Amino acid sequence: MSGARTFNAEDMANAEHLVLETGVHERLQLENEPPLDERRLTVERNMELNDRARGIKTRLVIYQEGVLRVRQTQRKKKELKSHLLLLRYLDPVPSASEHRATPVLYGAGACAGVAALAFVLAQFAPVRPVALPLGIVALTAGLVAGVLAAYLSHRRVTFYTLHGRSAAIDLKAGFGYRRRLRAMLPTLSAAISKAAAAVSDDTATFLREEMREHYRLRSEGILTTEACTKGTGRILARFDETA
DSSP states (O other): OOSOOOOOHHHHHHHHHHHHSTTHHHHTSSTTSOOOOGGGOOEEEEEEEEETTTTEEEEEEEETTTEEEEEEEEGGGEEEEEEEEEGGGBOSSOEEEEEOOHHHHHHHHHHHHHHHHHHHHTTSGGGHHHHHHHHHHHHHHHHHHHHHHHHHOEEEEEEEBTTTOOEEEEEEEETTOHHHHHHHHHHHHHHHHHHHHTSOSOHHHHHHHHHHHHHHHHHTTSSOHHHHHHHHHHHHHHHHTTO
C-alpha cells in the first residue's frame, strides 16, 4: 500500500465529524479493543540482529496475521524494548542514515600522526627519553580513539507509521553488522506490504484505526505523548491535503 490515498466527499465529511467530535482522543483509546494475543498468532519468520560490539540483540518475529514482535535485549539478557506492531499501519519504505563519529576519527588520526613523528624522533639519542614514551602514549590514545569511533559509528534504519510518520521500528547496526541489517530489510518491507494488501479501501476507517494504533503504542510506552500527538495530527491533516 502506498502512502497516497484517494479521498472522496464522504471521507471529508467523516473527517470533519472526527475533528469536531467531543472527546475524540478519549473515544479513540483502546479500553474496548481486545489486546493482541500472541498465543493465537502463527509465526512466519524469525530474524535476529546480534550486534556484539554494542552488546545489543534485536529479534524480530513476523506473524502470518500481519503482526510483528520487536524485542531488544542487552548483555546479561537485560530487556531494553519489547512490543507488538500491526504491520498494516507502517510504511514499507524505511528511512536509512549513516552516523559516523568524525571528530573521534580525526582525533585518532592526529594521535597516529603524533605517534609516527615521535617514533621517528626516538631514533635520535638526545630526544629518545622523551620521544619514545610520547610515541607510546600517542599510539595507545589513537588505538582507543579508533575503537571508540568504530563503536559510535552505526547505520540506522527506521520504519515509520504510514500517515502519522511516527517511528515504530528503530534498528541500528555498528561496524561489522551492517550487512546483516541490510539483509533483513527486504523481508520486513515485504511483510508490511503483504499486511497492507489486506486493508480495505475505506480510507476514513483506516485513518481512524491508524490513530488507535498510535494511542496503543503510546499506552505501551513505545511512543511518547508528544510523538503520539504529532502523529495523530498528521493523520487528520491527510484530509485537509485534498480539500
